[in-house]
Amino acid sequence: MKVVLVTGIGGLTPRSITKVIRKNHRDYKIIGCDINKKALGFFMKDLLDEYYVCPQCTSPDYFPWIEKLVEERHIDYAFVQPESEIVAWGDYYEKKGRYPCSVFMGSKLLSVSLKDKSIMADLLKGTDFIPKTIKVTQENPRYEEVEKEIGFPCWIRATEGTGGLGSLRLDDIASYKSWLFINSRIPEFTVSEFLTGRHLANQMLYYNGEYIKGAALECVEYVMANTAPSHVTGNTHFGRFLNEDRINEFCDKCIKYIEKKLNVVAHGILSFDLKEDKNGNMKVTEVNIRHMAYTGVMADVGFDLIEDTIKIMGDGDCSRIERAPFYHYDKPYIFLRDVDVEPIILEDETVFEAYEKI
Secondary structure, three states, X not given: OOEEEEEOOOOHHHHHHHXXXXXXXXXXXXXXXXXXXXXXXXXXXXXXXXXXXXXXXXXXXXXXXXXXXXXXXXXXXXXXXXXXXXXXXXXXHHHHOOOOOEOOOOOHHHHHHHHOHHHXXXXXXXXXXXXXXXXXXXXXXXXXXXXXXXXXXXXXXXXOOOOOOOOEEEOOHHHHHHHHHHOOOOOEEEEXXXXXXXXXXXXXXXXXXXXXXXXXXXXXXXXXXXXXOOOOOOOEEEEEEEOOHHHHHHHHHHHHHHHHHHOOOOOEEEEEEEEEOOOOOEEEEEEEOOOOOOHHHHHHOXXXXXXXXXXXXXHOOOOOXXXXXXXXXOOOOEEEOOOOXXXXXXXXXXXXXXXXXX
16 A cells, blocks of 8 residues: 655645545555645545645745654655645755655756746747746836836736736736736736737646656636636636647747756656737746646546656656657547536537537
């Protein structure tokens, strides 16, 4: 029997990962931890075997607590999901030359550079990979540069965080000033050109610089979209699984460019958010250093990076992982998601036609 630790178990993605592990490995013992005693995952029936409230990863108590948990509960593998924790585990590795237990993640430098959207924007500045982007702060809003270099309409969002934190389309300087005032607690933003095309996502697995596999989807509609000023909540209500090789190719080229800029090799799970411009050209809006929220539904239609991660942690290599850099789903699947129900996967969109005829 293996013992698996999943951190940040209050979040949607860690819970999705845990459900897949539970389905695939009924004999595994799964332990969850979170800094919040009200973490939803603590209270979900049959999700976890044990759960614990842990210190914040910025606390000096965090790693002594993790080390003790690993030793006493005989933890074999860890899925570390919150990006701040991934960076902290990378720092631990640089200092100790090892991780507290077996994990699958990239170097600290790669993690830090992708976690902060303004650093990523600087890395990719002057390339075709990203839209025109500048970093602004509450202290230095750079009004003139936003108006002249980016232009209106433009898109603003926080440099860190997920779920479209602080995101909004800005149509003029007045709306920009108002948004800075409303979001005064967010210290940094990126402002970029407004992209009108599809919202795409791509999840990829790298092992010591080798691109092993990747698959894409389209985020079409969002959960509770009307509750967010941007109408983008970070949770997709309706999505399409896509067999478009150009998405995988574009993302891999971007990663290879970043590898050269940082002099590092890509390793671990990397997840892209992209938007198309009016001409259909893809632009990177975010690269996550972890499994993305769709990892569970992707596993349900055959693209299971959760099981691949377990194999890699157990084997110490990727010899058992199928090479599929341009993974194709066997059907034109779509998915529906909402807040309080499990995602629903349908084989195609023809099911909607029946309701149109009623």
